[in-house]
Amino acid sequence: MLxxxxxxxxxxxxxxxxxLLASNIAAEKxxxxxxxxxxxxxxxxxxxxxxxxxxxxxxKGSLQQIRPVxxxxxxxxxxxxxxxxxxxLSALAGLSVFEFGTMSLLSPVIMAILAILILGExxxxxxxxxxxxxxxxxxxxxQVEWQGWSSAHYYAFMFGALFFSSLRWIxxxxxxxxxPASAMIFWEPALVLVAMGPIIDFAxxxxxxxxxxxxxxxxxxLSRQCLVRSYQxxxxxxxxxxxxIYTKLGWFLLFGYLFWDSLPEPLxxxxxxxxxxxxxxxxxxxxxSANSE
Numbered sequence: 001m002l003x004x005x006x007x008x009x010x011x012x013x014x015x016x017x018x019x020l021l022a023s024n025i026a027a028e029k030x031x032x033x034x035x036x037x038x039x040x041x042x043x044x045x046x047x048x049x050x051x052x053x054x055x056x057x058x059x060k061g062s063l064q065q066i067r068p069v070x071x072x073x074x075x076x077x078x079x080x081x082x083x084x085x086x087x088x089l090s091a092l093a094g095l096s097v098f099e100f101g102t103m104s105l106l107s108p109v110i111m112a113i114l115a116i117l118i119l120g121e122x123x124x125x126x127x128x129x130x131x132x133x134x135x136x137x138x139x140x141x142x143q144v145e146w147q148g149w150s151s152a153h154y155y156a157f158m159f160g161a162l163f164f165s166s167l168r169w170i171x172x173x174x175x176x177x178x179x180p181a182s183a184m185i186f187w188e189p190a191l192v193l194v195a196m197g198p199i200i201d202f203a204x205x206x207x208x209x210x211x212x213x214x215x216x217x218x219x220x221x222l223s224r225q226c227l228v229r230s231y232q233x234x235x236x237x238x239x240x241x242x243x244x245i246y247t248k249l250g251w252f253l254l255f256g257y258l259f260w261d262s263l264p265e266p267l268x269x270x271x272x273x274x275x276x277x278x279x280x281x282x283x284x285x286x287x288x289s290a291n292s293e
Contacts (some may be wrong), residue, residue, distance in 0.1 A: 015247055019227030022101065022251040024219035026259065029097050030090060037089045039205050040216065042196035044085070045189035047217035048224075052186040066186040070131035073175045077184060078191040080168035085192055087161035094154035098264050101157045101252030104277045109134035109165045112158075118170050137274030140267055146289060169227075186225050249276075 031040055035146055056063050078264050092100050115121040172184060249272065256262045264272070 001274045013226045017223045018248050019251055020223035020226065020257070021250040024216055025092065025100065025104075025225060025265055026097055026252075026255040027216045027219060028213065029092055029100075030259065031216060032089070032093050034208065034210075035205075035213065036084065037093070038196045038199045040089060040213070041085050041192050042200050043213055043237060044190040044204070044217040044220060045196065047214060048189045048221050049186055050219045051217065056182055057184075065180045065182040067081050067181055067183065069179045072178050072185065073171060074187040074190075077168060077171050077175075077188055080171060081166045081188045081193055082191045083164035084161050084168055085189075087164060089153070091157035091161055092175075094160065096262055096264060097260060098252050098255060098256040099268070100158070101248055102264075102268065102272050102275060103138060103155075104144070104162065105249065105272075106134050106138050106159075106278075107162050107166060107198065110162045111169065114163075114166050114170055119173065124280045130278045132278075133274045133281070134278030137271040137278060138270030140274065179249050185221075218279075230265065 028040060035043075051062060052066065056066055091103075095103070112121075113131065116127075159283055168188075175184070253264070
């Protein structure tokens with residue numbers, strides 16, 4: 001059984017991870033004005049792997065912990081990361097930061113469905129209305145910025161990103177402590193690096209390199225350090241951790257106002273309320289399983 005201090009530490013680590021992730025998304029939204037998807041993803045993947053290797057060398061004196069223990073798990077993790085990163089940036093290019101952040105709150109809904117199908121987590125009667133509220137909230141969010149079918153692909157990319165992201169975290173949960181967290185974090189963006197490398201022009205990218213471009217992978221790296229270790233914990237459930245993602249909403253609201261001078265419309269708030277209600281219902285369902293593990 002966890003002590004209160006241990007529970008507080010784990011909760012704090014998860015909340016910090018989501019704050020850093022929200023900051024990373026705001027930075028990438030800013031970068032999309034000057035860089036394309038391939039340049040951002042390649043730079044993020046390269047720096048991400050470099051930071052992980054340096055951390056291992058500085059803290060443990062070797063790269064032993066990032067050796068590929070299970071190629072199958074690491075390949076799946078990296079494949080889902082490639083899908084998630086590509087879809088997230090494609091969606092972010094056409095959505096506001098607040099809208100993007102609110103739609104990302106549907107992650108617990110997607111996670112709950114996949115956790116039932118893949119992890120075998122038993123659904124409760126609350127899960128089905130929760131999923132319904134989440135979908136309804138997402139539809140309200142879509143109606144605010146809807147510009148006809150010309151904007152539909154941004155929402156399709158968003159749902160694709162949530163799907164791949166949920167599969168990635170379920171892979172982490174299934175792996176448990178079989179694969180060291182450092183190895184997962186290091187190999188996670190490997191396929192992104194391989195896929196984006198042949199596409200970008202290195203000379204052009206080098207000439208327009210800025211500190212902001214480096215800040216995005218720093219924020220993402222720190223976020224992954226918090227979240228991967230939380231997902232690996234045997235005393236947490238995938239859905240309970242995922243549901244804490246709603247805390248990003250406040251940060252997206254603040255970032256959107258400060259940097260883009262944008263505030264949500266009334267219909268968006270209705271969608272937000274439905275999505276938060278959905279997340280709360282799912283996490284209340286996930287709490288017992290978390291305590292019993």
